[in-house]
Amino acid sequence: MLHRFRDGESSVNAFLEDYAFFVWGLVELYETTFDPKYLEMAREMTGDQITHFWDESEGAFFFTAHDSEDLLVRKKEVYDGAIPSGNSVSMLNLIRLARLLGDNELESKADIIGKAFSHEISRMQTAYSFMLVALDYALGPSHEIVVAGETNSEDTMAMLRSLRERFLPSTVVLLRTGGEVSKQLDSLAPFSKFMDTVNGEATAHVCTNHNCKLPTNDVGRILSLLGEHQVVSK
Numbered sequence: 001m002l003h004r005f006r007d008g009e010s011s012v013n014a015f016l017e018d019y020a021f022f023v024w025g026l027v028e029l030y031e032t033t034f035d036p037k038y039l040e041m042a043r044e045m046t047g048d049q050i051t052h053f054w055d056e057s058e059g060a061f062f063f064t065a066h067d068s069e070d071l072l073v074r075k076k077e078v079y080d081g082a083i084p085s086g087n088s089v090s091m092l093n094l095i096r097l098a099r100l101l102g103d104n105e106l107e108s109k110a111d112i113i114g115k116a117f118s119h120e121i122s123r124m125q126t127a128y129s130f131m132l133v134a135l136d137y138a139l140g141p142s143h144e145i146v147v148a149g150e151t152n153s154e155d156t157m158a159m160l161r162s163l164r165e166r167f168l169p170s171t172v173v174l175l176r177t178g179g180e181v182s183k184q185l186d187s188l189a190p191f192s193k194f195m196d197t198v199n200g201e202a203t204a205h206v207c208t209n210h211n212c213k214l215p216t217n218d219v220g221r222i223l224s225l226l227g228e229h230q231v232v233s234k
Contacts, residue, residue: 001048016063016077016086019049023093027100034175036184042097043188049090050109059112061087078117084130087113091134099144099172102191110138133169140209142170143226146195149202151177155217156202162219166228 001014001022026042029035052065055076062074063086078087091113098107114135121128121135145163149156156177163173174192176182186193195205201217206225213225 001045013065013067015065016049016053016061016090017083019045019053020061020086020089020093023049023097024089027093027096030100031173034177034181036181036188039100039188040184042093043101046093046097046106054109058116060116061090061113076116078120078128078131080128080130087117088128088130088134091131092137095134095137096172099142100174101189107138110134114138137170140170141227142209143168144172144174144207144210144212145222146174146176146192146205146207147202148176148195148197148205151181153202159202159204159219159222162223166223166226168226168228171226 001018002010003012003014003018004010023042023045026038026045030038030042049061052067053061053063055062060076060078063077064074076087077085079085080088091110094106094110094113098104098110114131117128117131121131125132147156147159149159156175160173160175163171174185174189176185176192176195192205195203195215197203198215198217203215203217204222205215206213206222208225216222216225
């Protein structure tokens with residue numbers, strides 16, 4: 001990845017923030033469109049980020065890649081100003097991808113980032129607001145939801161709509177619609193392979209901190225498992 005494009009020319013090796021924010025966008029695109037290609041791209045870009053920026057000796061990410069121009073010091077940034085730092089965004093990315101893919105190795109990387117900066121954070125919490133968002137997600141409770149149903153069917157859309165209408169910051173959602181999409185998810189997120197529809201209706205498989213409950217076709221039951229309440233219009 002390169003950092004700059006202007007007047008038809010691309011140049012400058014990408015920095016940590018370029019990877020972190022791009023992966024963040026890909027995860028958001030997946031949960032908006034449920035097109036597995038974005039989830040696959042996020043996984044691949046995260047792998048590249050770890051290869052080029054990860055500090056194997058002390059943990060967390062350097063600001064510059066290992067193959068960038070030689071510097072006296074490869075620094076690590078974690079301060080969250082007007083724009084969150086690359087390490088803070090990366091920690092949240094790693095947790096969300098770990099939950100979407102069922103990849104414990106990514107989650108362990110996120111844990112290492114939190115520990116690497118724990119001393120600085122404990123001294124001045126307000127300077128690391130986005131890192132605290134990631135820490136809050138890691139500490140839980142958090143939820144993983146796999147919705148299985150036909151594409152664009154009313155019951156599937158109603159289930160997704162009930163989730164999108166609420167602020168659920170520590171929740172990830174996968175959508176299995178059968179066919180090629182489910183085949184791709186079998187490869188990307190093997191844990192979801194057997195989470196199918198029940199009684200031929202849209203079905204939600206709700207997990208809390210990796211502990212999955214019985215599948216349900218009922219929107220009210222989904223919200224109850226998430227600690228939410230259904231609003232009934234009069």
